[in-house]
Amino acid sequence: MTPLPKDILFDFFDGKATPLQRKLIEDWLMIPANEELYYQYLDEWETRHMQFFPPLDEALTQYRQELNGERTRRVRALYDPPESPFRFQRWFWWSIAASIILLATGGGLIYQDQWRYSTYRTGFSETATHRLPDGSTVTLNANSVLQVPRFGFGEGRRLVRLTGEAVFKVAHLPDHQRFVVDMGRGVQIEVLGTEFVAYARNRGQHVFLHKGSIKLDLPQGKQLYMKPGNLFTVDADGHGKLTETAPAQSYLAWQDHWFYFDNTSLSEVVQQIDEVFGVQVVISESGLARRRIAGNFKATKADQLLQSLSELLNVKITRTNDHIELRTLTL
Amino acid sequence: MSASYSTHSQEKTQSSVFRTSVCKEALVMDDELVLRQAFASDPRKGCELLFRRYYTNLCNHAIRFVYSKEVAEDIVAELFANFWYSRVFDDISTSYRAYLYRAVRNRAYNYLAWQFKRTDSMDAIEDMPVDPTLKPDEVLQYSELHQKIEHAIQQLPAQCQRAFLLKRIEGKKYTEIAEEMQIGTKAVEALVSRALTRLRAELKNDWFLGLSGLVILSIL
Structure with a gap:
């Protein structure tokens, strides 16, 4: 088979090939080696028809990190x-x-x-x-x-x-x-x-x-x-x-800053305080930690809730540098 | 490069399906000889060289299909990542170039099909291995597909096209486009949406997308 002039392929990539030329290319591609040539020409054609210049250095830096395992594998793809x-x-x-x-x-x-x-x-x-x-x-x-x-x-x-x-x-x-x-x-x-x-x-x-x-x-x-x-x-x-x-x-009342306790242990209450307010409350007395409470409390700050609790349970709030401690009030 | 590496690369070449018919076109394989030697001695180095050589061109090829700089760059970066992680370079029987172009077309096409498919099953489109036996007609269809996309975009009304390109290619925000075009944000959204609808309608009739059994539905 005669070699296909490169111009015909370039015309095809440009979308300017006639149906007859297309057929010519199709036949030419029947030879596997020509598919290699096809991609070589395509690459040449791309070089001559640049549309944008992606930042190569940036991309290469990222790729190097991937090659060195310093970066997790990309898996965005099609999923x-x-x-x-x-x-x-x-x-x-x-x-x-x-x-x-x-x-x-x-x-x-x-x-x-x-x-x-x-x-x-x-x-x-x-x-x-x-x-x-x-x-x-x-x-x-x-x-x-x-x-x-x-x-x-x-x-x-x-x-x-x-x-x-x-x-x-x-x-x-x-x-x-x-x-x-x-x-x-x-x-x-x-x-x-x-x-x-x-x-x-x-x-x-x-x-x-x-x-x-x-x-x-x-x-x-x-x-x-x-x-x-x-x-x-x-x-x-x-x-x-x-x-x-x-x-x-x-389950919904927190939207209005309400805490609903229903037979809830004090240890669970303080976990909630930690989650919501980021305030660590320590209860060293195991008896106190097991005490259960019921009721609704509105609180936008940890202090408000703790205040209510101290009144309800008759406990004392002690503040240290990094946490708050609850203790049974001793007279 | 030491002798043993050259031997290795020759073996690679010999096992290539293209060897026999390549003799006439020695240049085809030869321009990748350095790359092959690099892969034989240090795959990491090979990947890096390959990346330098083809990244820009592959991005330029991908964008013809996906019409977004960001997506095009991602597709190519993922392709190279996979090339390394899955040690694709070990099993290549063609030139690196042929593999990369086929793979980038495959990924760009999958992206496009996915985008036009709109299904709730993400599993439907697998990251298909690159089909080593593309029929000549199929090879040509890829080129025709991006021509068709380009044509469809060129046919868009001027404002519509501008909004679409700013959004897709440049990845601009609606508010930025609105400012640039001196129209309202809602109007920009409407223009982009109209562009996509028209593009979809154009490609919907494309039997190439239909051929793979993909149902093309609305993006919006």
Whole structure:
């Protein structure tokens, strides 16, 4: 077969080849070696038809880090949503803020996260409500982090990650797109449009369904469907439990800074104080730690709650430099 | 380069399916000889050289399909990352160039198909291994696909095209585009959305995307 003039291929790459020329190229490509030539010409053609100049040095530096194992492997590829024409300009600043925080912490995985996700974060004693681009709202309890993909949230599915506690009011989209909350440790909540509370901290996890319906994806491929009023809890050891009817207020009231205690041990109360306010309370007397309380308390600061507790239980609050101690009042 | 390495690289060349017919076109393989030697002595160095040589061109090729600098750069960076982690260079029977171009087209195409597919199953599109046996017609279809995309974009009304390119290629925010074009943010969103709808309609009829059994639905 006669060699194919390079011009014909270049015309083809330009989109200027006639159907007859196309056939010529097709026949020419029947010889495998010519496919090699095809890519060689394509590369030449690209060199002559540059459209942009990606920052090579920057990319090479990153690649070197990957080669030296100093950076975790990239796995965005096709599994992650592509950029969407959705409005995320508001997130931009959030992601900048998140980037700074996360870059400061360093590390490969973290690096990847800041790149992929917009992060909503609340400090201690702080709650915040955010409206996501799909119209869903999320109210974050104190000391919580919600990550939302920067690219293509709302294309295919809406996936977010939660650490901490949040009330989700998920908007049902016309195309019945799933909203998925990844709570870590293999637990995911899948919904269409509904209202629920998700809690995911070291102490364990729970999901309380207020309205609508939920599918829970659990480790080892287990699934669970929840009805309104259902509470699903997972303890720190990974044991799950479904409660048919749980009092909604206990799980929702924190939005208005209420603490609902129902036969709750004081040791659990102080754990909550730590989670929400970032204040360490020590109870050295085991008898006191086991005491159980019931009641509703409104508190926006740790002090308010501790004050109420000290009155209720007749305990003394002692402050040291780094923590607070509760002791039985001795006369 | 020591003798043993040259031997090794010759073996590679010999095992290549292209060897026999390549003699006439010795240049085809030869311009990668240095690369092959580098891979034989130090794969890390080889990867780095390969990256330097092809990164820019591959990004330029990818962007013809995906129309976003960021996505194009990611696709190419991932391709090279995989090249290293999966030790792809050990099993290459073609030139590095042929592999890289095929792979970048494959990834760009998958991205595009994924973007147009809108499914709730992320597993549907696997990161398919690069098919070593592309038919000549398929090789050509890739070029025709990006031409088709370019054509569709050129056919867009001027404002629509400008908003779309600023958003996609430059990755600008709607507010920035609004300022630049001196129109409202909502209007920009509408323009970009219209561009995507039209693009989708154009490509929907493209049997190439349909051929792979991918159902093309709306992006928006």
